[in-house]
Amino acid sequence: MSEELDDLNDQNEDQGTITKVTGMYKDWFLDYASYVILERAVPAIEDGFKPVQRRIMHAMQELDDGRYNKVANIVGHTMQYHPHGDASIADAMVQIGQKDLLIDTQGNWGNILTGDSAAASRYIEARLSKFALDVVYNPKITEWQASYDGRRNEPINLPVMFPLLLAQGAEGIAVGLSTRILPHNFIELIEASIKHLQGKRFKLLPDFPTGGEADFTNYNDGNRGGKVRIRAKISQFDKHTLKISEIPFGTTTTSLIDSVIKANDKGKIKIKKIEDNTAAEVEILIHLHAGISPDKTIDALYAFTNCENSISPLCCVIEDNKPVFIGVSEILRRSTDNTVQLLKSELEIKLRELEEQWHFASLERIFIENRIYRDIEEEETWEGVISAIDKGLKPHIGHLKREVTVEDITRLTEIRIKRISKFDIDKAQQKIDALEDQIAQIKHHLNNLIDYAIAYFKRLMKDYGKGKERKTEIKLFEDIVATKVVIRNTKLYVNRKEGFIGTSLRKDEYVCDCADIDDIIVFTAEGKMMVTKVDTKTFIGKDIIHVAVFKKKDKRTIYNMIYQDGKGGTTYVKRFAVTSITRDREYDLANDKKGSKVHYFSANPNGEAEVVTVLLRQVGSVKKLKWDLDFADVIIKGRNSRGNIVSKYAIKRIELKEKGVSTLKPRKIWFDDTVQRLNVDGRGELVGEFRGEDRILIITQSGIIKTIVPEITTHFDDDMIVMEKWRPKKPISVVYYNGERELYYVKRFLVENEGKEETFLPEHPETQLEVVSTDWRPVAEIEFTKERGKDRKQNLEVNLEEFISIKGINAIGNQLTRDKVNQINLLDPLPYEAPEETPADDIDVVDEEEVATPKKPLNNASEKASQDDDEAENDEEGQTRLF
Known part of the structure; x- marks a missing residue:
């Protein structure tokens, strides 16, 4: 037994032994990480290529003869430089080809829109594009290194004279780091490069090949921590169909x-x-059921599908064999500066070549014009020939820019007799003069290098910029609240007596439709309140008196409540809103006294204040047993306020006498043109003040008119030209060109079909809306076209109110003029006193943020009760807070 215990102890000691990793394992991981970072995943800042991409481009240049090559052949050639399999090379090449910049493709190269993959490499072909041949290659300024097997030379970096990395974008995952550089617009990159060379500021924003819409508010210059929101472009195809015409990048x-x-x-x-x-x-066409709101569905698509995504950029590049994190603006600056240096190197090489041509052309002329070739006829040795030529040249070479070398003399001896016999001195001088002009031009470019670089970028814009306009529309997105756009297709039920709510209580009372992300607000007869998530079955408390979907920050829903404070206690009345709470926390609205109960409760979505009749029990000497209570006399306070005293005596019951009207001010609505949305936060231009029955008038350039309920989720067409508060009695005045009759017409009409979308222009392809006015008495100015041989007709002012009476929306209208019209303009309207808009009778308008003075005291104690302070609404730590 003791031996077995000793063996077990030995095993435990062995298991606890720490073995240090030494030998080849010690450095392998670091070597592997460095290799992946430098040689596979992250592009170089100098040319914007990863090693596999650079080797593909080099292989294509070696094979280039102007014709297409099989991709399989290019892949095989690339394998001489890239020590990996053909599949990875082919995939990398397809990715370059799909960016439609460096490679001219032929065959099925896949589809970035549908995600379809390319055909096998043996079936597709490629060649270098003209742009690639122009900006990527120059062997004379390329630095070379031996390939992995030492058999060939490959470029360390290609001399790319363009911010290619930003144009194509890049993604890669290495060991311990990653990179994600988003693609940018070709034309905007050139413009930014020119601005940088001119010393001006510039700003770069991504442009995606799939188009769509994007919000770059938090782009952060592509640095870590930035974020780009991208959306599909969704429009309303017809009343029951949505159309997706562009998709987000990455989908x-x-x-x-x-x-x-x-x-x-x-x-x-x-x-x-x-x-x-x-x-x-x-x-992509999305067909909707009848009765489903297209606007709400569009927002729901953005909220719950891939129609909206976010991308987190991370600009990591290789510089001096090290990964560095820099912004896209800095990448462009360095790329542009690198382009300037490459252009300088090109010019210096070309200058040396031209000077060498000029030097030899001058020597050749001296050699032939002065017949120095005859001096070698008597020479028998090569040294003698060289010496004789050198001696013959010396009297004539004072103007040369460098010394004459043995190599120069050797080249002179290689001139053929036929060339000497046909030598033309004038043509030779013309050649020398042309070379001198080219040398002077090169020197001018070197002395004005920045101007030369700017001209270079402008040439790239002219030669290759056509068809490369921005595809992604820059927008500001408004945050979509999921609970406001979710389709409520779950039914909520309540068992009032037992105190349960949920979606599984189908045998109990139906409350409303809801969604599984909704919060539900519940009130009980004891004066308790709770907000909880939708679930299959949740216990709240017995005797539930009100259940509804809870709206966060809802200041317009006002709860009217009459309750008894404790058993046999005083009865109070109060009005309050519920805007922020802690989920699943029980709130006591009746001061947490045992025996409290609610006598009357109502939830009013627009702050309505009803009139109720209070009936007391016959007790002692109480004389007044019945009176009316108007909730409009009660100040709206916080939910924890005690309220005003109704009575100290026992209440028999409370009956509803008269339904209430709103006691809140009309809601102010603004239109934010930046995000093309309505809002109640004061952003943009004020549309107007709206009550429940008010609507917004919309008119589009295409001749569509409609009135809509001012919902925050409404989407607006790009051709919208009028949006204002609709006044039913205010006429619409229109001047339009009738394409069928080829004349201008005027019509005035009222919108009679509330909520219906109608067309007020005749259906003809040439019909066009000229001007539309919603003024009471509009005036238009007609500017006539000057006819040949005649004086221009004077402009004519037309009072549209007098010109035509109000007719139906489908009327053609009255002919405006038979003369040729150049332009029609709206002038300032004539003065008119519009009828005042007054609220309905007996409405006491009260701001939801302010309180109104009660019309009369409820009783002697009400004045004191109204001075009670609202109790603080503190939240418990560690609980979820709804804002």
């Missing part, structure tokens, strides 16, 4: 459709079917 039509179907299955959105008609351009 495909397949992945986007899958996300839409998944959101539909989860009940986040509700669609009828989805069609993918994508070919050369994206076209």
